Amino acid sequence: MKKENKGQIRIIEAFLAVLIIFSSLVISANLTLTQSRPNNQLKRIGLRTLMKLDSDGSLGKYIDEGNWTALRDALNLALPAGTSFNLTVYDEEMRQVNTVVISNGGFGGREVSYVEYVCASQGSVFHCYVIHLYLAVVS
Amino acid sequence: MKKLKKNLGGKSSGQLLIVAALSIAVLISSTTIYVYEVSRETNSIKNNSISDFVLAVKQSTRNAMISSLVNASNGGERTVLTDNLNSFSQALRSLYQFGTCQLNFTVLNDVGYDSGMRFSWNDSGLGISSAYADFTLKIYGVTSNTVVNYAVNVTTTLTVNGFYTIVENEEKLVNLTCKIYNEGEPALAKNMTVFYENLGSWVPVNSSNNLSITDYHNGTYNISFTVNTSSSSVQVSVHAYDSRSVLVQTNTTCNEA
Numbered sequence: 001m002k003k004e005n006k007g008q009i010r011i012i013e014a015f016l017a018v019l020i021i022f023s024s025l026v027i028s029a030n031l032t033l034t035q036s037r038p039n040n041q042l043k044r045i046g047l048r049t050l051m052k053l054d055s056d057g058s059l060g061k062y063i064d065e066g067n068w069t070a071l072r073d074a075l076n077l078a079l080p081a082g083t084s085f086n087l088t089v090y091d092e093e094m095r096q097v098n099t100v101v102i103s104n105g106g107f108g109g110r111e112v113s114y115v116e117y118v119c120a121s122q123g124s125v126f127h128c129y130v131i132h133l134y135l136a137v138v139s
Numbered sequence: 140m141k142k143l144k145k146n147l148g149g150k151s152s153g154q155l156l157i158v159a160a161l162s163i164a165v166l167i168s169s170t171t172i173y174v175y176e177v178s179r180e181t182n183s184i185k186n187n188s189i190s191d192f193v194l195a196v197k198q199s200t201r202n203a204m205i206s207s208l209v210n211a212s213n214g215g216e217r218t219v220l221t222d223n224l225n226s227f228s229q230a231l232r233s234l235y236q237f238g239t240c241q242l243n244f245t246v247l248n249d250v251g252y253d254s255g256m257r258f259s260w261n262d263s264g265l266g267i268s269s270a271y272a273d274f275t276l277k278i279y280g281v282t283s284n285t286v287v288n289y290a291v292n293v294t295t296t297l298t299v300n301g302f303y304t305i306v307e308n309e310e311k312l313v314n315l316t317c318k319i320y321n322e323g324e325p326a327l328a329k330n331m332t333v334f335y336e337n338l339g340s341w342v343p344v345n346s347s348n349n350l351s352i353t354d355y356h357n358g359t360y361n362i363s364f365t366v367n368t369s370s371s372s373v374q375v376s377v378h379a380y381d382s383r384s385v386l387v388q389t390n391t392t393c394n395e396a
Contacts, residue, residue: 010155018162022169040188047191051198057383060202092230116236117195118227120203122383124210126223128203128230 039113042083046115046135049078060121063089063097063129072102084110084138089119090130097129107136189278192237193287196276200242203227204293205383208256208270212295212386217254220246220270238280247271266377266389269294295385296320299377301362302396309369313393315362317377325358329380335366336374371395 053059053074062071075085086103090096117131207220228242246255252271259267270293278285301315313335319328331352333344344350348364355361366373371394378388 007155011158014155014159014162018166021166043188044191047188047195051191051195054195054198054202057202057205090233092226092233094233114236116234118199118230118234120199120206120223120227122202122205122209124206124213124215124384126203126206126210126219126226128226130230130233 039111042113042135042137043115045080045083046085046113046133047117049075050115050117050119050131050133052078054117054119057122059119059131060123060127060129063119064121064123064127066099068098068100068102072104075102076104079135082138084108084136086134088132090132092128092130094130105138107134108138110136110138112136189237189280189285192278193276193285196231196240196242197289197291200224200227200274200289201291201293204270204272204291205385208268208293208295209384209386211256211270212258212268213384217256220255220272224272238278238284241277241279243275243277245273247273260388262390262392264299264389264391266297266299266379266387267294268385268387292322293385294320294322295326295381295383295387296323297377297379297387297389299375299389299391301375301391301393303366303373303393304396306365309367310365311368311373312363312365313373313375314396315375315377315391315393317360317362317379319358319360319379319381319387321381321383327356327358327382328360329382329384331360331362331380332378333362333364334376334378335364335368336376337366337368341376 050059058074059071062068062074071087075087079085084103084105084107086101086107087098088096088102089098113135115133115135117133119129119131121127121129203223204220207223210219211217224244224246228244231240231242234240246252248254251257251259252269255270255272257267257269257271259265271290273290274288276287276289296319298318299315301313303311303313306312315333317328317331319326333350334341335344336342344364344366348366350364351362353361362377373393374390375393376388376390378386380386
């Protein structure tokens with residue numbers, strides 16, 4: 001190698017080094033964001049949907065009456081289109097209450113978000129339920 | 140020094156140092172900004188999620204209070220509030236999404252409240268059914284703890300006032316204006332029953348009294364009916380269930396308009 005070209009090669013080497021470090025940063029940043037954002041958004045959507053259904057006591061009423069079809073339909077309406085869900089209701093001793101599967105389809109190996117919620121019924125006879133809601137974006 | 144110059148390649152050595160220094164500076168600042176942004180976003184998401192969770196707990200607490208008030212106003216024990224809140228607090232302990240949850244409460248035992256309940260059903264034309272409690276929610280997370288203090292007040296109020304006009308002999312047309320409030324805001328009634336006092340006993344008003352109820356859909360109801368009584372004033376009692384099934388009642392005296 002000629003003596004006068006040595007400087008240029010070192011500059012190119014330095015640039016390459018910087019490029020490699022930057023590209024690793026960019027890739028890792030994208031990986032972190034794509035993993036955290038949709039998951040947390042889906043959790044918030046799930047929690048807010050349950051809150052909305054519970055705001056007038058409907059959620060507790062469906063569970064008290066064992067009206068699982070109405071509960072599934074209400075969730076289907078309240079959740080954004082393309083969201084798959086599976087809901088399980090437990091009593092205070094964590095025994096499963098729902099006798100049928102409350103779901104609108106499988107998750108198909110997609111990333112699943114999980115929401116916990118405590119529902120207190122408004123009825124004259126008090127019941128407290130623990131709800132586990134699993135969510136995934138299907139399309 | 141001569142050796143260093145030789146190694147760096149003579150004329151290019153100064154440029155290389157500047158470029159390298161700039162690159163390192165850019166690298167350090169961009170890394171700092173990136174770390175700051177990522178940590179800020181993570182904290183913001185976490186804080187938003189916990190605020191949503193706290194809101195959800197507050198809403199469920201309100202539902203537990205409503206259930207207790209419905210029960211007690213319909214003849215249940217006042218202690219039902221403490222029992223229900225204990226059950227609710229126990230259920231909260233089975234949640235672990237944000238850490239361990241602990242809900243402590245104190246029911247109000249002052250200014251007309253007993254065991255967190257108040258039933259003011261008297262002859263003034265103002266009826267109140269109310270439940271009140273203070274809460275402290277503690278969430279012990281992995282990285283941080285959250286403590287939230289809040290109070291829940293569930294109150295159904297009924298106001299009744301009215302007068303009568305003489306139709307014929309002892310037949311009187313009674314006109315009542317009833318208003319229902321939930322936590323001070325106009326609310327709808329699910330059901331209303333009216334009684335009037337005749338010879339010392341309460342008689343329910345029904346269709347035989349030409350009962351007519353006008354619903355203004357804003358929490359105001361006009362009720363009119365006819366009664367046969369020789370009394371110069373008509374004692375009336377109104378029992379109302381709000382849309383949450385909380386019972387509230389009050390009596391009032393109607394005089395001639």
